[in-house]
Amino acid sequence: MTKPRNTRARAFDPDPDAPQRCCDMPNCSNAAGYRAPRSRETLNQYYWFCLEHVREYNARWDYYKGMSPGQIEAHLQADARWDRPTWTFGQTGSPKSHTTTEEDILDPLDILGRSRRSRAEQARARATPVAPHPLREALAVLGLSWPVSMEDAKTQYRTLARRHHPDTNNGDRAAEERLKQINVAFTTLRTHLMSEGLEKTN
Template structure:
């Protein structure tokens, strides 16, 4: 008759307290100490470790430089990524593509009907020339003349046909930007 394989001896469940787990040797060349303390192998291998004795792990940690060999720009990028735990981020609302937050609410008593109608009209009406010009220039509100000129100058440098090898698309974009600038400048100077 076979012994029941599900039964285990007491020693299987309770190992001998006198036996200790095997100890690693220190990874430092020429050291015979116990490697009880781990240290990452490199910046690119943070989950792979050297195992050192206490004295050698202290020496290794004292000389450790995570940013060694990186340029100033790479260090800045790494610090920025570290502030978000190396996860990609987006400006608020940019990922959805929806520029305006919209919501609906159940209003059985019609308390908010008037406001809802006004909001619906505001969403469906075509934008004014000033609002359209603000969108073209990437602005959210009516700027000062100095801010408008700075924004226009930046966009002209970027989209001028001469800067883009005479590209027709750049020329059309340049025309739209120039018209938007003129519209806003006329509006700003008319207010004064």
């Protein structure tokens, strides 16, 4: 059985993109298979050496050659920030600093968006008055929302009572039962509104 060939490049294999030419080291006629940057300022421009001379070149290479300690420290700090400017937390790069907002932050999963919507819904819920628990069923039967005035409750009751009265529904028992539910609901709501009105006047 034939073993699969290992196509992974070995550590010291020549660069497959190496030009077909001799080593750049003077008086060397070996094939140039390994690249090395020409200088700190031109890292994308290369010398091409044979393996022996690229090892020699790399052993002598000093990226920080000619730089002062202060320049080296500044360069290291820039590398730690991926060469991007930074500002004090809570500020952006504009001349006038301002507090960082959620809009300033990259949010590909919309986590902050969901958080904003959740807070908005909670604020709306707090702003919307909640009906007392004993009145919720009565309001649902009458088709009313909270808060409601006595006048609105009476108007809605009259409308529903006419619609579901047995005399206007040919004695339909279902309409009669519905009217009973409406009467109970209106009585519950009226009692609460009247007692609430009395409490406010006292």
